[in-house]
Amino acid sequence: MKPTLPGTIGVTIKGKAYPVVLQRLYQQSVVLHSITSSGEDEIHFYLSHYELSHIRKAVFKTGCKVKLEKGSGLAFELEHAFKIRSFIIWMVIAIALVMGSTRFLWSVEVQGATPEIRQEVEIAMKELGYAPGKSKKSLPTENQISPILYKEIDQLSWMGLEWQGTKLIVHLKEKKGSTQTVKLPPSHIVASKKGTIQSMQIESGQAVENVNSVVKKGQLIVTGLVGREEDKQAVPSKGVVMAETWYEVNVTVPDKLVRETLTGNEKRKWSLQLFGWTTPSIPFTKVPFTSAVEEIKSDDIEVAGFRFPIKKKTTHIYETEKTISKVDQKAAREIALKVAKEEVLSLIGGTGKIQQEKFLHEQNDNGKVKLIIYFQALEDIAKVQPFSEETRE
Amino acid sequence: MSRWLTRTKQWIGSTLQLPDDLLLDLPRVTWIGSFLLHIENHKGLLKVEDHCIVVKVFDGFLKINGDSLQIQSMLTDEMTIKGYVSEIIYNRQQGGEDE
Numbered sequence: 495m496k497p498t499l500p501g502t503i504g505v506t507i508k509g510k511a512y513p514v515v516l517q518r519l520y521q522q523s524v525v526l527h528s529i530t531s532s533g534e535d536e537i538h539f540y541l542s543h544y545e546l547s548h549i550r551k552a553v554f555k556t557g558c559k560v561k562l563e564k565g566s567g568l569a570f571e572l573e574h575a576f577k578i579r580s581f582i583i584w585m586v587i588a589i590a591l592v593m594g595s596t597r598f599l600w601s602v603e604v605q606g607a608t609p610e611i612r613q614e615v616e617i618a619m620k621e622l623g624y625a626p627g628k629s630k631k632s633l634p635t636e637n638q639i640s641p642i643l644y645k646e647i648d649q650l651s652w653m654g655l656e657w658q659g660t661k662l663i664v665h666l667k668e669k670k671g672s673t674q675t676v677k678l679p680p681s682h683i684v685a686s687k688k689g690t691i692q693s694m695q696i697e698s699g700q701a702v703e704n705v706n707s708v709v710k711k712g713q714l715i716v717t718g719l720v721g722r723e724e725d726k727q728a729v730p731s732k733g734v735v736m737a738e739t740w741y742e743v744n745v746t747v748p749d750k751l752v753r754e755t756l757t758g759n760e761k762r763k764w765s766l767q768l769f770g771w772t773t774p775s776i777p778f779t780k781v782p783f784t785s786a787v788e789e790i791k792s793d794d795i796e797v798a799g800f801r802f803p804i805k806k807k808t809t810h811i812y813e814t815e816k817t818i819s820k821v822d823q824k825a826a827r828e829i830a831l832k833v834a835k836e837e838v839l840s841l842i843g844g845t846g847k848i849q850q851e852k853f854l855h856e857q858n859d860n861g862k863v864k865l866i867i868y869f870q871a872l873e874d875i876a877k878v879q880p881f882s883e884e885t886r887e
Numbered sequence: 888m889s890r891w892l893t894r895t896k897q898w899i900g901s902t903l904q905l906p907d908d909l910l911l912d913l914p915r916v917t918w919i920g921s922f923l924l925h926i927e928n929h930k931g932l933l934k935v936e937d938h939c940i941v942v943k944v945f946d947g948f949l950k951i952n953g954d955s956l957q958i959q960s961m962l963t964d965e966m967t968i969k970g971y972v973s974e975i976i977y978n979r980q981q982g983g984e985d986e
Contacts, residue, residue: 516933529932530958
């Protein structure tokens with residue numbers, strides 16, 4: 495590429511034949527400036543850097559020595575600038591990128607309140623334009639969006655936006671207390687189980703049964719129709735009906751318990767896995783355990799982030815020991831009671847509790863202890879049964 | 888250039904009233920004061936020294952004596968010499984290769 499910018503280079507030519515060089519340069523019609531003699535058989539001049547290539551031809555076979563000075567002029571200034579140009583350009587680009595990227599929203603984090611509200615807020619914010627990649631300036635302000643969010647999300651009591659650099663943190667507070675205005679359909683309360691009512695706490699609705707009355711499954715306890723005979727109103731019934739219920743649990747406990755315990759001895763074996771093919775494990779020696787449990791772990795081999803298709807398989811072999819313990823009558827009862835209690839508790843739910851337990855029957859049969867346990871429990875048997883107003887009778 | 892060609896050129900110049908330096912490729916020297924010398928139609932440099940510059944011209948060479956002489960610029964057919972010029976010697980010599 496031919497340079498197009500002005501620039502001059504100082505040249506010193508030393509040698510007896512310098513007139514020949516000058517003559518040749520003249521024939522090549524090279525423009526020279528400030529030709530001075532700088533010593534004996536030595537001249538110094540300046541020429542444009544375009545014509546530097548002519549000097550070599552001119553000096554060819556004259557025995558003159560050419561010394562070039564550092565050039566001056568716009569071309570060299572620019573050349574110097576171009577050397578650090580890329581550095582400066584990338585610096586500017588990097589600064590511009592950093593400065594530019596801080597003007598955009600990168601992520602939205604929603605904090606506080608319940609997951610449902612968070613989800614709703616996230617969706618609403620997205621609709622309002624708070625999506626990653628949007629410029630901060632184009633986003634609506636907090637004052638603009640908060641009324642919309644309060645209106646859209648009932649359970650939201652307060653929200654605040656906080657910028658952490660390019661991250662937007664949305665703080666939320668949910669409403670607490672009597673905010674649940676979900677309209678329930680009119681309903682009765684019926685018994686979910688057979689039992690004797692011990693106590694009733696009716697919030698709405700009218701009780702039909704009294705305390706101490708025995709109810710069957712599905713029997714009406716509280717009616718959702720309140721008021722006088724003429725104009726009865728349908729209301730959603732609500733209340734807790736604690737009733738005494740009974741359970742009989744059959745439990746069978748073997749009189750021998752076989753337990754497998756780890757002794758603590760461990761052996762390891764290694765092998766490599768390649769495309770589903772496994773190499774023989776190392777070491778090859780046989781494991782001296784009579785009974786053992788194996789645990790296999792396979793790890794990817796990774797070097798500096800590159801994952802090889804080979805897997806390292808480690809087999810941990812733990813020695814186990816079998817212990818047989820005989821279960822006597824007392825222990826069997828305890829085990830059976832524990833198991834039965836758990837089962838009953840899972841049936842009667844969280845608010846219920848076991849009042850009384852009694853062993854009804856006990857039998858040793860073929861190395862097994864069979865037990866029938868009777869439980870008396872107190873539990874909430876209220877079951878809400880909605881009805882439509884048309885079909886009320 | 889042969890003599891008859893020079894003569895023909897001189898004749899054409901005189902009949903057409905054209906300046907001789909254009910036709911014959913002769914040098915035109917402008918001496919301004921004692922410090923600037925303008926030489927047109929030169930044929931190159933022969934010697935550059937502080938006190939002496941020898942310029943080749945069509946029919947010989949120009950020897951310029953002086954002090955602290957310096958060629959300010961040398962274009963293809965124009966040359967500016969700066970410095971204290973005391974004398975100019977025009978040596979006519981056909982070819983003008985050697986001093």
